[in-house]
Structures are given as structure tokens and as C-alpha cells.
Amino acid sequence: MASEAQRRTQLVEATVHEIGEARSLNVTVSKIAKRAGVSSGLAFHYFGDKDRLFLAAMRYILTIYGAEVRGALAVAQTPRDRVEALIRTSFSSTNFRDDVISAWLNFYVLAQSSDEARRLLSVYHRRLHSNLTHDLRPQVGDRATAVAERIGGLIDGLYLRSAIIPQALHGTAAMDHVLATLDIEIGQAQ
Amino acid sequence: MASEAQRRTQLVEATVHEIGEARSLNVTVSKIAKRAGVSSGLAFHYFGDKDRLFLAAMRYILTIYGAEVRGALAVAQTPRDRVEALIRTSFSSTNFRDDVISAWLNFYVLAQSSDEARRLLSVYHRRLHSNLTHDLRPQVGDRATAVAERIGGLIDGLYLRSAIIPQALHGTAAMDHVLATLDIEIGQAQ
DNA sequence: TATCATTGACTGATCAGTCAATCAATCGGT
DNA sequence: ACCGATTGATTGACTGATCAGTCAATGATA
Numbered sequence: 556m557a558s559e560a561q562r563r564t565q566l567v568e569a570t571v572h573e574i575g576e577a578r579s580l581n582v583t584v585s586k587i588a589k590r591a592g593v594s595s596g597l598a599f600h601y602f603g604d605k606d607r608l609f610l611a612a613m614r615y616i617l618t619i620y621g622a623e624v625r626g627a628l629a630v631a632q633t634p635r636d637r638v639e640a641l642i643r644t645s646f647s648s649t650n651f652r653d654d655v656i657s658a659w660l661n662f663y664v665l666a667q668s669s670d671e672a673r674r675l676l677s678v679y680h681r682r683l684h685s686n687l688t689h690d691l692r693p694q695v696g697d698r699a700t701a702v703a704e705r706i707g708g709l710i711d712g713l714y715l716r717s718a719i720i721p722q723a724l725h726g727t728a729a730m731d732h733v734l735a736t737l738d739i740e741i742g743q744a745q
Numbered sequence: 746m747a748s749e750a751q752r753r754t755q756l757v758e759a760t761v762h763e764i765g766e767a768r769s770l771n772v773t774v775s776k777i778a779k780r781a782g783v784s785s786g787l788a789f790h791y792f793g794d795k796d797r798l799f800l801a802a803m804r805y806i807l808t809i810y811g812a813e814v815r816g817a818l819a820v821a822q823t824p825r826d827r828v829e830a831l832i833r834t835s836f837s838s839t840n841f842r843d844d845v846i847s848a849w850l851n852f853y854v855l856a857q858s859s860d861e862a863r864r865l866l867s868v869y870h871r872r873l874h875s876n877l878t879h880d881l882r883p884q885v886g887d888r889a890t891a892v893a894e895r896i897g898g899l900i901d902g903l904y905l906r907s908a909i910i911p912q913a914l915h916g917t918a919a920m921d922h923v924l925a926t927l928d929i930e931i932g933q934a935q
Numbered sequence: 936t937a938t939c940a941t942t943g944a945c946t947g948a949t950c951a952g953t954c955a956a957t958c959a960a961t962c963g964g965t
Numbered sequence: 966a967c968c969g970a971t972t973g974a975t976t977g978a979c980t981g982a983t984c985a986g987t988c989a990a991t992g993a994t995a
Contacts, residue, residue: 557940578857580769583984594942599986657857664850666909667768677910704914705899705922712902713894719856720867724894732895736926739933747974773950784976789952 559601563611565591566598570612575654580609580661610671613662616655617679623649624686637690638706638737641683645710646717646730656718683707694741702740709733749791753801755781756788760802765844770799770851800861803852806845807869813839814876827880828896828927831873835900836907836920846908873897884931892930899923 557565569591573582584605588595602608627640649655665672687703695702713729747755759781763772774795778785792798817830839845855862877893885892903919 559940562940579854584986585984593940595985596942596987597940600941603986605985660854660857663905663909664769664854667847667850673910677913680906680910680913701922701925704903705926708902708906708919708922709895709899710902711905712898712900715853715901715905716870716898719853720863720870723867723870729898732891732898735891736895739929743929749974752974774952775950785951786953786976787974790975793952795951 562591562593562597563601565593566601566608567611567615570608571616571654571658574612574661575652575657578657580665584608606669609665610669610675612658613665613672613675616658616662617675620644620650620679621682623647624682628686634690634693635741638687638694639734641686641690642706642710642730642733642737645714646726646733650714651718651726660715660718680707683710691740695743698740698743705740706733706737709736752781752783752787753791755783756791756798757801757805760798761806761844761848764802764851765842765847768847770855774798796859799855800859800865802848803855803862803865806848806852807865810834810840810869811872813837814872818876824880824883825931828877828884829924831876831880832896832900832920832923832927835873835904836916836923840904841908841916850905850908870897873900881930885933888930888933895930896923896927899926 566587569587570582573587573590574580576582584598585595587608588598591598598608602611624641624644627644628637631637631640644650650659662672662676666676667673684703684707687706688699691702691706692699710733713724713732717724717726717729756777759777760772763777763780764770766772774788775785777798778788781788788798792801814831814834817834818827821827821830834840840849852862852866856866857863874893874897877896878889881889881892881896900923903914903922904916907914907916907919
């Protein structure tokens with residue numbers, strides 16, 4: 556017998572793996588439960604329904620991403636280092652794992668129809684934006700907000716491209732483009 | 746009785762509408778057929794299976810987008826105008842219709858598991874990239890390729906954000922950011 | 936004994952895809 | 966003009982499979 560917390564984690568991780576394997580949200584609760592080594596009944600017992608299991612998986616992904624960002628920021632010294640840390644984290648190997656990519660894409664789709672999913676996604680966006688703005692201000696002053704918007708958008712867009720069509724744009728190249736944009740924006744007259 | 750071409754178009758358009766309404770690919774062929782005013786059997790008769798109906802819908806969206814781009818380019822005079830036209834078209838009202846947004850997002854998901862969907866998506870990417878590169882070259886010289894990559898990525902990323910969380914970023918604002926980036930990139934020393 | 940974890944068989948609903956049958960248009964021959 | 970035949974358009978009932986969610990029963994623990 557395991558504690559509720561352990562089971563929830565197992566189920567959530569299994570959900571991410573299954574989504575990654577199916578490359579869509581078309582995964583059955585039974586398969587998820589099987590992968591987690593429990594019965595389907597238990598999944599329903601703890602999460603109520605499939606939607607809430609998906610949302611828990613989304614929170615899990617966002618939590619890990621958030622932790623990675625915090626870790627990277629912790630070792631950064633200058634504001635410039637901190638912005639670079641934010642960019643590099645977005646293109647880290649963690650975020651290029653097949654299941655993580657698939658999860659993100661499907662969460663974007665889910666965000667269209669689920670208020671809670673949209674809320675979670677906008678929390679991520681706001682946090683990234685506020686981190687960027689904070690560390691860009693010493694470097695670009697009043698332009699910080701606008702530059703943060705552009706750097707953030709560029710991260711999302713290039714991530715999307717390199718995740719889906721890696722032949723056309725490797726993750727490393729994508730990251731370099733964002734860093735190049737950062738240099739250009741910082742070099743602008745204020 | 747209607748011709749095969751007419752029926753195919755009706756079914757494809759109905760598919761886009763249904764995807765837009767469901768905000769996912771979880772739509773039944775029966776509902777699509779009903780919306781198109783025909784029986785489900787006819788949909789299978791013409792498209793074979795659901796996947797091929799989705800791919801046809803994707804081609805339809807990309808064709809319309811391509812036509813809009815061609816139209817906008819036709820009236821543009823200078824290279825700068827042409828790049829602007831490409832950017833503005835990506836944020837046109839057509840592309841902000843709910844069903845079109847939903848279709849795009851779901852096509853990104855589909856591209857993970859369907860070779861044909863990925864192929865279609867990379868055709869779109871290559872075309873945008875080559876258009877951008879061509880018209881950027883007179884303005885930024887050898888940097889054209891890199892700048893095109895960044896502008897293209899920014900378009901995708903900001904489109905995604907403004908499509909999903911319009912409260913955080915209106916489509917118009919998103920477009921302005923891309924145009925601002927264009928100015929900055931052109932203003933760079935070569 | 937009381938409580939919590941866990942199972943897995945079961946139900947009801949949904950849906951992709953099939954198929955045999957009907958309906959409409961066209962055409963070649965008379 | 967008329968007719969049978971051929972071809973293509975169209976239907977919708979049907980099947981087999983899948984799956985979300987339920988629930989009564991069992992196992993473990995304190």
C-alpha cells in the first residue's frame with residue numbers, strides 16, 4: 556500500500572508519459588493506470604475524472620519548469636546572466652523531451668476549451684514575462700516591458716518550430732537566435 | 746445531386762467549423778457530415794477515413810492562407826512593404842477566427858504523429874521563410890536568413906500567445922511587436 | 936473493528952468504418 | 966422521343982470496438 560501522495564505522483568507521471576507516447580490527449584485512463592502500476596479505478600478515485608488528471612499533469616510540468624527556472628536564476632550573477640538563464644532554461648534538454656513537448660502542445664489545445672488550463676498557461680506566461688521585465692529593466696530601461704514581450708514570444712515561437720520540425724531548426728540554433736535578439740535589443744538606443 | 750468537388754469542399758469546410766466548435770480534433774465524422782448536409786457514409790466514401798479528412802482540412806486552411814499572402818504581396822511596392830505584408834497577413838482577421846486558430850493548434854499537435862501533417866506544416870514554414878529572406882536581403886544583406894528565422898519565430902510565438910490568451914496580448918499589439926522587431930533588425934549595422 | 940487503499944468486472948454510451956440498397960443522371964441504340 | 970443499362974451519388978442502419986466512469990467487494994493497517 557502506498558500513500559495517496561505517492562499514487563497521485565505516479566499517476567501524473569504516467570499521464571505525461573502516455574501523452575508523450577500517443578502524442579495527443581487520446582490516451583485512456585486504463586493505460587495510464589496500468590503504466591502507473593495501479594487499477595483504473597484508483598485513478599478515478601483520486602482524480603475524479605480524466606480532465607482533472609490532465610490538469611494535474613499540466614501543473615506537474617509547469618512546476619518542474621518553474622523549479623528549473625529558479626535553479627538557473629539562483630546561480631546567475633548579473634541581470635544579463637539572469638535573462639540568459641531564463642532563455643537557456645526554456646531550451647533545456649528537459650523541455651525537449653518528447654513527452655514534455657507533447658504535453659505542452661496538448662496543453663495549448665486544452666487551454667482553448669478549459670478555463671483552468673488557460674489559467675495555468677497564463678500563470679506561466681505572466682511569470683516568464685515578469686522575470687524577463689525585472690531583469691531587462693537595468694539594461695533597457697522603459698523598454699523592458701516591450702522587449703520582454705518580444706523575447707517571450709520569440710522563445711515560444713522558436714521552441715514550437717524546433718520542437719515540431721527539428722530538421723528545419725535545431726533547439727540549439729533556436730536558442731542562439733533568442734540570445735542574438737537579446738544582444739540586439741540591449742544594444743538599441745534607449 | 747452535387748459534384749464530387751462540391752461535396753469535398755462542403756465536408757472540408759464543415760470539418761474546420763466542427764474543429765473550431767469543439768476546439769479539438771474530438772469531432773465525429775457524423776457531426777461533420779450533418780453540418781455539411783450529407784450522410785456520414787458519404788464522408789467516408791470521399792475521404793476514406795477521418796485522418797485524411799483532417800489532412801484535407803489542413804490543406805484547405807493553408808491554401809487560404811497562401812492565397813491571402815499572395816494577394817498582400819501583389820500590392821506591396823518596396824521590399825519593406827512586402828515584409829510588412831507578410832507580417833500583417835499572419836495577424837489578419839481571417840487568422841484570428843476561432844475555428845482557424847483551433848485548426849492551427851490542432852494541426853501542430855497532429856504534426857507530431859502524422860508525417861503528412863508535418864510535411865504540410867514544414868511547407869508553410871519554408872514558404873514563409875523564403876518569402877521573408879527574399880525581401881529582407883535588400884535591407885539587411887547577409888543577415889537575411891537569420892533575421893527571417895527570428896521574424897518567423899516571433900510571428901508564430903506571438904500569434905500563439907494572442908490567440909490563446911487574448912487578454913494578455915491583443916492581436917494588434919502582437920503585430921506591432923513584430924513590426925518593431927523588423928525596424929530594429931533593419932536598423933542594425935550590417 | 937473501523938478506516939483507508941485498491942481492485943476489476945461491468946454498464947452505457949459513443950463512434951469509426953462498412954455495406955447493401957436506393958436514387959439520379961447520362962447515354963447508346965432503336 | 967423512348968428505354969434499358971450503366972455509372973456515380975447517396976443513404977442510414979448496423980457492427981465491433983473502445984472507453985469513461987461506477988460500484989460492490991476485498992485487502993491491508995492501525
